[in-house]
Amino acid sequence: MGSLTLNTIRKSFGPIEVLRGIDLDVADGEFVVFVGPSGCGKSTLLRVIAGLEDATSGQVVIDGEAMDGVPPAKRGIAMVFQSYALYPHLKVRDNMALGLKQAGGSASEIKARVAEASTMLSLGDYLDRRPAELSGGQRQRVAIGRAIVRHPKLFLFDEPLSNLDAALRVNTRIEIARLHRELKATMIYVTHDQVEAMTLADKIVVLNGGRVEQIGAPMELYNRPANRFVAGFIGSPKMNFVEADRLGRRDAAAIGVRPEHIAVDPQAGEWRGRVLHAEHLGADTVLFVDCERIGTMAVRLFGEHRYRADDVLHLTPDPKRLYRFAPDGATLSEPLASEAPAA
Amino acid sequence: MSRATSSLPRTIAAHTILIAYTAIALFPVLLIVVNAFKTRKAIFRAPMALPDAESFSLEGFRTVLSQGDFTAYFQNSLIVTVVSIALVLLFGAMAAFALSEYRFRGSRLTGLYLALGIMIPIRLGTIAILQEMVATGLVNTLTALILVYTAQGLPLSVFILSEFMSQVSDDLKNAGRIDGLSEYRIFFRLVLPLVRPAMATVAVFTMIPIWNDLWFPLILAPSEATKTVTLGAQMFIGQFVTNWNAVLAALSLAIVPVMILYLLFSRQLIRGITSGAVK
Numbered sequence: 001m002g003s004l005t006l007n008t009i010r011k012s013f014g015p016i017e018v019l020r021g022i023d024l025d026v027a028d029g030e031f032v033v034f035v036g037p038s039g040c041g042k043s044t045l046l047r048v049i050a051g052l053e054d055a056t057s058g059q060v061v062i063d064g065e066a067m068d069g070v071p072p073a074k075r076g077i078a079m080v081f082q083s084y085a086l087y088p089h090l091k092v093r094d095n096m097a098l099g100l101k102q103a104g105g106s107a108s109e110i111k112a113r114v115a116e117a118s119t120m121l122s123l124g125d126y127l128d129r130r131p132a133e134l135s136g137g138q139r140q141r142v143a144i145g146r147a148i149v150r151h152p153k154l155f156l157f158d159e160p161l162s163n164l165d166a167a168l169r170v171n172t173r174i175e176i177a178r179l180h181r182e183l184k185a186t187m188i189y190v191t192h193d194q195v196e197a198m199t200l201a202d203k204i205v206v207l208n209g210g211r212v213e214q215i216g217a218p219m220e221l222y223n224r225p226a227n228r229f230v231a232g233f234i235g236s237p238k239m240n241f242v243e244a245d246r247l248g249r250r251d252a253a254a255i256g257v258r259p260e261h262i263a264v265d266p267q268a269g270e271w272r273g274r275v276l277h278a279e280h281l282g283a284d285t286v287l288f289v290d291c292e293r294i295g296t297m298a299v300r301l302f303g304e305h306r307y308r309a310d311d312v313l314h315l316t317p318d319p320k321r322l323y324r325f326a327p328d329g330a331t332l333s334e335p336l337a338s339e340a341p342a343a
Numbered sequence: 344m345s346r347a348t349s350s351l352p353r354t355i356a357a358h359t360i361l362i363a364y365t366a367i368a369l370f371p372v373l374l375i376v377v378n379a380f381k382t383r384k385a386i387f388r389a390p391m392a393l394p395d396a397e398s399f400s401l402e403g404f405r406t407v408l409s410q411g412d413f414t415a416y417f418q419n420s421l422i423v424t425v426v427s428i429a430l431v432l433l434f435g436a437m438a439a440f441a442l443s444e445y446r447f448r449g450s451r452l453t454g455l456y457l458a459l460g461i462m463i464p465i466r467l468g469t470i471a472i473l474q475e476m477v478a479t480g481l482v483n484t485l486t487a488l489i490l491v492y493t494a495q496g497l498p499l500s501v502f503i504l505s506e507f508m509s510q511v512s513d514d515l516k517n518a519g520r521i522d523g524l525s526e527y528r529i530f531f532r533l534v535l536p537l538v539r540p541a542m543a544t545v546a547v548f549t550m551i552p553i554w555n556d557l558w559f560p561l562i563l564a565p566s567e568a569t570k571t572v573t574l575g576a577q578m579f580i581g582q583f584v585t586n587w588n589a590v591l592a593a594l595s596l597a598i599v600p601v602m603i604l605y606l607l608f609s610r611q612l613i614r615g616i617t618s619g620a621v622k
């Protein structure tokens with residue numbers, strides 16, 4: 001229990017079409033991440049699933065039941081918001097219990113469920129505090145606890161980590177992944193951060209301009225992007241694109257190569273260039289190289305390297321990992337070595 | 344590094360201006376209160392002097408408390424003010440919530456129409472209001488005053504509150520919806536507590552003109568049973584003789600309840616501001 005089907009969801013605000021026909025199937029227990037740039041409609045889509053917005057047309061089906069006109073509280077969902085959205089006047093315990101109380105659960109059952117959720121999230125010591133007395137990370141855990149308590153068919157997360165600092169973000173990400181394993185629940189997660197998408201998802205839905213660009217497992221999107229948008233969106237630093245005529249090629253409109261698939265040599269190579277900027281991160285080194293004719297290329301080398309700005313280098317892309325894109329952006333054919341795991 | 348806030352000349356200048364303003368604003372009030380405690384002769388001989396052993400007198404207060412039914416006048420004023428504020432806050436907040444929360448056809452036009460009341464003084468409609476009150480038999484009732492004052496206070500209230508309501512987090516309201524709260528509970532339990540400082544502001548802005556108003560009580564409810572304090576104080580002002588002791592004493596007394604109300608609301612106001620700052 002906990003499947004979701006979207007049938008051609010459209011949503012317009014006045015003349016502005018935010019969602020342009022979204023179809024999606026989510027199986028029970030799957031972790032699906034909606035990812036895309038801001039304004040792509042991912043949050044609106046989540047709100048439509050939650051019933052907080054009505055779709056202009058199309059249908060949301062949860063567990064085989066059409067959700068037309070069903071209010072959010074009756075859809076068997078729980079949602080975690082970016083701004084936590086805890087009730088400021090209620091204690092942590094009551095924040096978590098409110099939904100169950102509204103649904104008319106018995107006092108003993110509510111108590112048991114709150115206890116279960118607070119153990120899971122180690123919130124036991126904070127149950128009698130108010131949200132104002134908690135840190136950001138604790139507040140987000142309470143928000144997640146409020147969702148768990150409801151035993152929903154579907155968890156909805158709306159950019160839950162964007163308000164946390166970097167260290168806490170990693171911890172909470174791991175915690176969410178653990179919860180998904182423990183609860184075996186279906187989760188829909190919205191983010192603009194591709195790292196969160198890649199690390200958490202069973203299945204990523206890349207959205208852009210109200211349309212689905214591609215649906216697939218993280219490595220599938222990385223190795224076989226359907227088009228130039230997905231290729232550029234997944235992977236960091238992003239894929240280098242070169243207009244094909246600058247390379248004298250006629251078989252595509254643009255050529256793409258990921259920064260990690262370029263080899264560097266001071267003496268000889270395919271493209272000669274001068275280092276504009278070098279980022280030394282320890283585990284890897286990112287170089288931005290100005291290759292006159294073809295533009296600036298990002299190169300990602302593993303481990304430590306001594307290259308500095310103004311060094312002259314020669315770059316050689318891995319020919320098996322070149323992507324070719326048609327004028328409309330679609331990927332022309334898969335690179336030869338697309339099955340190979342990331343180096 | 345010089346900080347603008349701690350520069351001495353600036354501090355002195357700011358304080359001078361503030362003290363001067365306070366003095367100018369408080370002077371008439373002080374004059375009323377001081378002279379209320381003096382004999383009639385002393386009021387005219389030395390209006391600025393503080394009451395001393397010779398000139399001290401409670402004659403004015405005695406007159407006020409013995410002549411006319413001032414307790415009833417106070418009661419009338421309080422009933423009218425408190426009920427009007429309550430209605431203004433309730434309906435104003437509800438309208439503001441509807442305007443800021445729901446998208447519906449003509450919502451902007453409705454908002455504009457409601458805001459128009461800020462610019463057009465309600466007194467322009469006095470004759471029509473009086474005719475309506477006569478037709479509905481509400482002349483000489485407190486209800487008449489409450490209705491008029493509610494109408495008078497609503498535009499500003501809707502305007503200020505809808506500004507604040509649109510700042511209340513959508514996520515919070517949506518969290519309430521997912522937890523199954525009705526729109527009424529979302530409004531009363533989640534949104535209203537968060538806009539409390541704004542409500543206090545509206546209450547203060549609404550309260551003062553109502554308490555001080557002479558116009559509508561004089562026209563709509565001049566009967567003995569429905570007189571307000573401001574109207575009651577007028578009976579000591581005669582065409583030929585004015586009982587200054589009594590007028591000043593009545594006005595001094597009239598300051599007290601409104602001051603208490605103000606203190607109540609301003610406390611809310613300050614609490615609201617600080618609680619927002621430490622979050």
